[in-house]
Amino acid sequence: MDKQILLDVKNVHNAVSAEAIAALEPEAKEALNHVLNKDAAGNDFLGWVDLPTRTDVALLADINASAQELRKNCDVVVSIGIGGSYLGAKAVIEALNDSFAAYGHRQNGPVMLFAGQNIGEDYLFELQDYLQDKSFGIIVISKSGTTTEPAIAFRLLKEQLEAKIGKAEAAKRIVAITDAKRGALRKLADEEGYKTFIIEDSVGGRFSVLSPVGLLPIAVAGYDINALIEGARQMEAELTKPAPGNMAMLYAATRNALYRAGKKTEILVNYNPKLHYFAEWWKQLYGESEGKDHKGIFPAAVDFTTDLHSMGQWIQDGERTIFETVLSVENSDNEKRIPQDKDNLDGLNYIADKRIDEVNKMAELGTRLAHVDGGVPVMRVTIPAIKELYLGQLIYFFEISCGISGYMLGVNPFNQPGVEAYKRNMFALLAKPGYEEETKAIRAKL
Numbered sequence: 001m002d003k004q005i006l007l008d009v010k011n012v013h014n015a016v017s018a019e020a021i022a023a024l025e026p027e028a029k030e031a032l033n034h035v036l037n038k039d040a041a042g043n044d045f046l047g048w049v050d051l052p053t054r055t056d057v058a059l060l061a062d063i064n065a066s067a068q069e070l071r072k073n074c075d076v077v078v079s080i081g082i083g084g085s086y087l088g089a090k091a092v093i094e095a096l097n098d099s100f101a102a103y104g105h106r107q108n109g110p111v112m113l114f115a116g117q118n119i120g121e122d123y124l125f126e127l128q129d130y131l132q133d134k135s136f137g138i139i140v141i142s143k144s145g146t147t148t149e150p151a152i153a154f155r156l157l158k159e160q161l162e163a164k165i166g167k168a169e170a171a172k173r174i175v176a177i178t179d180a181k182r183g184a185l186r187k188l189a190d191e192e193g194y195k196t197f198i199i200e201d202s203v204g205g206r207f208s209v210l211s212p213v214g215l216l217p218i219a220v221a222g223y224d225i226n227a228l229i230e231g232a233r234q235m236e237a238e239l240t241k242p243a244p245g246n247m248a249m250l251y252a253a254t255r256n257a258l259y260r261a262g263k264k265t266e267i268l269v270n271y272n273p274k275l276h277y278f279a280e281w282w283k284q285l286y287g288e289s290e291g292k293d294h295k296g297i298f299p300a301a302v303d304f305t306t307d308l309h310s311m312g313q314w315i316q317d318g319e320r321t322i323f324e325t326v327l328s329v330e331n332s333d334n335e336k337r338i339p340q341d342k343d344n345l346d347g348l349n350y351i352a353d354k355r356i357d358e359v360n361k362m363a364e365l366g367t368r369l370a371h372v373d374g375g376v377p378v379m380r381v382t383i384p385a386i387k388e389l390y391l392g393q394l395i396y397f398f399e400i401s402c403g404i405s406g407y408m409l410g411v412n413p414f415n416q417p418g419v420e421a422y423k424r425n426m427f428a429l430l431a432k433p434g435y436e437e438e439t440k441a442i443r444a445k446l
């Protein structure tokens with residue numbers, strides 16, 4: 001492998017020593033062994049560990065073929081899903097898309113839109129209004145097949161598509177990704193004769209971006225899912241070795257050392273706005289995996305330099321309970337230099353002829369030095385470029401690190417019992433059949 005993502009932890013010694021991190025290596029190794037041997041809590045949700053090597057040519061070809069059909073027949077494809085059934089695809093597509101693709105600029109195929117990730121009435125109204133005169137298709141994704149947000153969006157869009165092109169044609173433009181047997185979406189898809197892809201039982205939502213859940217929307221958007229999987233495979237080969245030098249063990253050990261030293265919040269930082277949604281995906285991965293039993297590092301994210309002008313003050317000078325992990329992209333795709341200006345009224349000639357990326361890199365370096373001096377430990381993950389291969393590497397790196405880190409924290413990283421609390425209350429408030437007792441109880445509280 002010539003190039004790959006790399007982790008650098010040398011700027012955390014303002015809070016934890018190299019020795020303190022090394023002392024956690026045996027714990028990290030034990031945690032990785034639990035992930036690999038499937039012998040600890042949540043062990044029935046470890047199907048993602050060898051998913052890259054298990055994803056065969058036939059599945060990738062099937063996904064690519066379905067993607068081609070949607071690309072051929074649709075100007076717009078709406079991917080419906082929430083949480084793990086949304087964020088991975090959104091993260092990769094936003095990273096690879098032209099920044100102005102939403103306005104039709106250098107669009108790499110159909111316009112990709114997302115729905116079912118909120119219950120915003122205006123959002124759904126405006127989406128349906130936009131779709132009125134568009135030729136559109138739908139990818140509907142729900143592992144459980146019963147999640148309320150995507151179910152509402154799908155009911156609306158399915159009805160709209162059927163009214164527009166008829167039930168039989170609509171069925172050809174809908175692809176469902178769900179459980180092999182269970183759930184309302186499976187039943188509906190089978191009855192309507194939709195093309196379906198399966199989410200394996202052992203792959204939880206937030207670990208599912210490298211399954212059809214992420215791969216189909218990414219392929220529809222025109223990106224190379226084979227390269228994405230290849231990148232993940234490279235990391236699978238490297239990071240499943242419980243040996244010194246394992247980057248995932250190092251990341252997990254370092255963040256746990258920092259947590260134990262009172263650093264309770266990790267901020268994922270990017271200097272490239274294309275990675276904004278990658279941080280949203282990462283927040284879900286770590287938040288849902290670690291935030292339980294009243295424990296867990298709070299995963300936050302900022303886009304720099306944008307947020308240096310909003311959150312910069314807090315990070316530099318606020319309560320010293322934070323650490324940063326910086327996603328540092330080595331090479332931009334395009335070259336743009338700052339022009340010379342003979343009048344120099346804006347005083348910028350001192351950086352004339354420099355690439356914008358060089359200025360950004362100096363902002364990054366300057367910020368790192370300032371934050372380290374200000375008592376913020378800073379880890380750095382370098383990414384050679386924003387390409388499918390490296391995004392695949394990054395995804396797998398964060399997934400396996402998350403499993404290791406969660407076990408080190410002493411929680412089951414693969415369940416999400418806390419997510420149910422709001423659903424129970426919402427169903428009770430909406431008087432869902434089967435929730436009669438809860439409805440009575442909650443109404444008495446109001």
Ligand code: PA5
Nearest residue numbers: 083084085142143144147205206
């Ligand atoms: O990671 C998870 O398990 C969750 O975030 C789910 O992905 C999310 O709740 C959506 O669930 P489903 O795919 O069952 O609709």
